[in-house]
Amino acid sequence: xxxxxxxxxxxxxxxxxxxxxxxxxxxxxxxxxxxxxxxxxxxxxxxxxxxxxxxxxxxxxxxxxxxxxxxxxxxxxxxxxxxxxxxxxxxxxxxxxxxxxxxxxxxxxxxxxxxxxxxxxxxxxxxxxxxxxxxxxxxxxxxxxxxxxxxxxxxxxxxxxxxxxxxxxxxxxxxxxxxxxxxxxxxxxxxxxxxxxxxxxxxxxxxxxxxxxxxxxxxxxxxxxxxxxxxxxxxxxxxxxxxxxxxxxxxxxxxxxxxxxxxxxxxxxxxxxxxxxxxxxxxxxxxxxxxxxxxxxxxxxxxxxxxxxxxxxxxxxxxxxxxxxxxxxxxxxxxxxxxxxxxxxxxxxxxxxxxxxxxxxxxxxxxxxxxxxxxxxxxxxxxxxxxxxxxxxxxxxxxxxxxxxxxxxxxxxxxxxxxxxxxxxxxxxxxxxxxxxxxxxxxxxxxxxxxxxxxxxxxxxxxxxxxxxxxxxxxx
Numbered sequence: 372x373x374x375x376x377x378x379x380x381x382x383x384x385x386x387x388x389x390x391x392x393x394x395x396x397x398x399x400x401x402x403x404x405x406x407x408x409x410x411x412x413x414x415x416x417x418x419x420x421x422x423x424x425x426x427x428x429x430x431x432x433x434x435x436x437x438x439x440x441x442x443x444x445x446x447x448x449x450x451x452x453x454x455x456x457x458x459x460x461x462x463x464x465x466x467x468x469x470x471x472x473x474x475x476x477x478x479x480x481x482x483x484x485x486x487x488x489x490x491x492x493x494x495x496x497x498x499x500x501x502x503x504x505x506x507x508x509x510x511x512x513x514x515x516x517x518x519x520x521x522x523x524x525x526x527x528x529x530x531x532x533x534x535x536x537x538x539x540x541x542x543x544x545x546x547x548x549x550x551x552x553x554x555x556x557x558x559x560x561x562x563x564x565x566x567x568x569x570x571x572x573x574x575x576x577x578x579x580x581x582x583x584x585x586x587x588x589x590x591x592x593x594x595x596x597x598x599x600x601x602x603x604x605x606x607x608x609x610x611x612x613x614x615x616x617x618x619x620x621x622x623x624x625x626x627x628x629x630x631x632x633x634x635x636x637x638x639x640x641x642x643x644x645x646x647x648x649x650x651x652x653x654x655x656x657x658x659x660x661x662x663x664x665x666x667x668x669x670x671x672x673x674x675x676x677x678x679x680x681x682x683x684x685x686x687x688x689x690x691x692x693x694x695x696x697x698x699x700x701x702x703x704x705x706x707x708x709x710x711x712x713x714x715x716x717x718x719x720x721x722x723x724x725x726x727x728x729x730x731x732x733x734x735x736x737x738x739x740x741x742x743x744x745x746x747x748x749x750x751x752x753x754x755x756x757x758x759x760x761x762x763x764x765x766x767x768x769x770x771x772x773x774x775x776x777x778x779x780x781x782x783x784x785x786x787x788x789x790x791x792x793x794x795x796x797x798x799x800x801x802x803x804x805x806x807x808x809x810x811x812x813x814x815x816x817x818x819x820x821x822x823x824x825x826x827x828x829x830x831x832x833x834x835x836x837x838x839x840x841x842x843x844x845x846x847x
Contacts, residue, residue, distance in 0.1 A: 374489075376402045378716060379507060379517035381495045381661070383407065384419020386693030386705030387523030388479050393713035394521075395486035402489040402517070404509055409476070410469060410550075415492040417479040419525050421702040423472055424546040429569055431468040432549065433733055435459075436576040440735075445772055459577065462552045491515075496662030505666070505689065519688045519716050522661065522676060523709065526654035526694035531561070535623035541630050541647055542623070545570065548649045554578045559632055559645035563590060563614055565732050567651035568606070572734050575612055582613040582643060584634060586652075590616060593730070595744040595793040597759075601777060602738055602795050623648070656695040682712050690716075698725045727810045731800045736776045739803035742791030742810050745781060754784035758816065758839025762796045764846050766827035773797035778836040780806075780816055787815035787840075798829055805833060816840040 378394040380387045383405035391403040407423060409416040416423050439459045446452070483490045493511035497520075500506060507515040528544040530537050539547035548570045554577045560567045563585035575581040591599040606612045615636050622633040630648040634641055656674045663670050669677040669685040676691040678684055684691050690712045693705030704725070711721040732738040748755045762768040762776045776796025782789050792806035809819055819837035824830045838844045 373506065373514035373516040374402070375504065376400050376489070376515065376517045378402070378519045378521065378713070379404065379495075379505070379515050380521045380523060381405075381507070382419065382523035382525055382693075383417045383479065383490070384523060384525045384693065384705065385421045385702040386525070386709040387419065387521065388417060388482075388709075389706040390521045390523060390692065390709030390713050391488050392482055392486050393710045394716065395488050397713060397717045399519075399713075399716065401486075402491060402515060403483065404491045404493060404495040404507070404515065406492070406494040406510075410472075415490075416476050417483070417490070418472075418476045420527075422475050422479070424549060426702055427475060428468045428472055428549045429545070429566075429573075430733055431471050432464060432573045433569060433735075435464040435467065436573045437735055440576040448772065461554060461577065465550060465552055468549070494660060496660055497666045497668065498662065499665060503688075505686075508662070519690065521709070521712055522658075522684075522689070522691040522695060523693050523705065524657045524661065524695055525705075526700055527657050528650065529653045529655050531620070531623065531650060531652070534620060535625060535630075535650075537650055538625060540625070541628075541645075542625050543647060543649045545649070545651060548574075548651075551647065555646035556580060557629075557645045557647075558582070559584065559630065559643060559648040560651055561620070561632075561648065562651035562653070563587075563616070564651060564653065567649065568732055568734050570649055570651065571612060572606075572610075575610065580613075582645070583615070584618040584620070584632070584643075585614065585616050586618055586620075588617040590614070591732070591738070593744075594738060594740055595779060595791070596746055597779060598738060598740065598777065598793045598795050602732075602734075602736075605736060605775060605795075606734070654694065654700055658695055681715055682708055699728055699730070701728060701730070704728045724811065727807055729803045729807050731803065733800060736773065736796050737799040738795045739799040740791065740793040741803055741807050742789070743781065744791060744793065745779075748781060748790060753790070755781050755790060756784050756787075756840055757781050758836045758841070758844065760832050760835035760839055760844060760847055762829070762832055765829060765832050767829050767831070768797055770827070771797055776832075778802075778832045780819070780833070780836045780840050782816040782840050787817055789814055789816055789819070792833070792836075794833075796829070796832070802830055802833060805830065 377399035378401045380391045380403040394401045407416045493509040498506040498508045504516040558579040560571045560583040571581045590603045624631045692708035694700040714721045729741040759779045768774040779793045781791040816837045824834040
């Protein structure tokens with residue numbers, strides 16, 4: 372006999388678990404069904420890719436590697452030195468990363484209990500409809516009936532099936548890259564996107580010789596190209612990452628003790644040998660196995676579930692959010708959609724503007740942006756003005772020893788409304804929040820220029836960039 376709920380959420384990633392919590396807060400009897408397993412494979416793991424093998428563990432390793440690199444290269448100028456050799460323990464770094472993951476996934480379990488959310492471990496699929504309830508079968512034998520269903524099954528790493536199988540021995544996906552317990556001497560990375568740059572940065576700081584191969588002819592093509600070019604210079608000329616653009620892969624061969632990659636750039640043939648190779652070419656939606664064919668759920672040729680602007684599917688009271696629908700595959704976008712869907716089920720009218728979703732690359736320096744790039748404004752024929760300011764003369768950045776980078780503000784030429792903000796520098800992952808708020812509330816560059824920013828802080832660089840839009844910068 373099936374259990375009956377008001378809301379059933381399929382998937383407990385950053386979209387699904389947030390949707391379940393908000394639905395429960397609104398008084399709905401809620402169940403969340405998730406098939407994720409912990410690292411050992413012997414217990415459920417809430418939190419999806421983000422908490423288990425994505426955002427959170429990668430940031431933990433990035434921080435560990437940054438500390439080691441700073442101790443090697445940056446502490447001397449602060450008058451801090453070490454007697455004897457500086458050492459690190461890669462296995463200990465992985466252990467710390469795993470402890471953070473376990474703490475956060477355990478926190479979701481507590482939140483489910485606190486909000487009286489039923490948590491079921493297993494893979495759910497549509498079985499049909501009975502009256503006004505959707506019927507779901509779970510592969511652990513459970514049967515669920517729910518008036519509303521929220522699909523939040525997330526995404527999986529995109530592979531290169533025509534070239535190589537991801538073994539997570541020498542050819543790795545993002546999960547394998549997060550679990551290396553020794554530094555490879557030579558590390559190859561296919562893809563210079565967020566995952567490739569972050570993982571490449573981690574292991575390069577720890578001593579690996581890193582070579583990144585990117586198919587696109589431009590570096591970070593989704594970012595503002597002034598910022599992207601500055602980033603490319605830092606990563607290659609100053610940090611020593613080898614990055615080839617416009618790469619065509621011809622052959623990848625995994626051996627017992629390494630990987631060989633044959634490729635070409637501008638018609639010239641190359642062969643590279645690596646100890647480990649990370650495949651980081653993006654992600655694909657996880658929609659197979661949902662039983663879509665049983666109920667006529669519309670899924671496009673790329674595997675995305677078709678939804679309207681409010682995340683409604685073609686089926687009544689069936690919703691889809693996060694990586695399985697249109698828009699950027701970002702945890703914070705999924706979470707906001709989860710909140711919005713729960714509130715729409717309750718009859719509220721929340722708004723989620725996908726144009727105001729911030730993007731962040733957690734390298735050193737960090738890269739962050741929101742809104743339109745200068746290239747997009749030119750292509751659309753929108754008249755704009757811009758202001759830029761650097762971290763080089765910022766007192767807080769100099770004190771931190773992180774005075775590299777730039778902030779750019781783009782505003783409408785007539786109305787002064789902010790259209791986009793683009794940053795590279797220290798802690799821009801935090802600074803971008805002010806820019807998101809400015810876009811969300813349709814602020815002008817003058818609005819930011821008139822806000823008092825604490826001194827000394829990194830946020831003063833955004834203030835200066837806003838002043839520079841109208842050529843009123845005070846420190847540049």
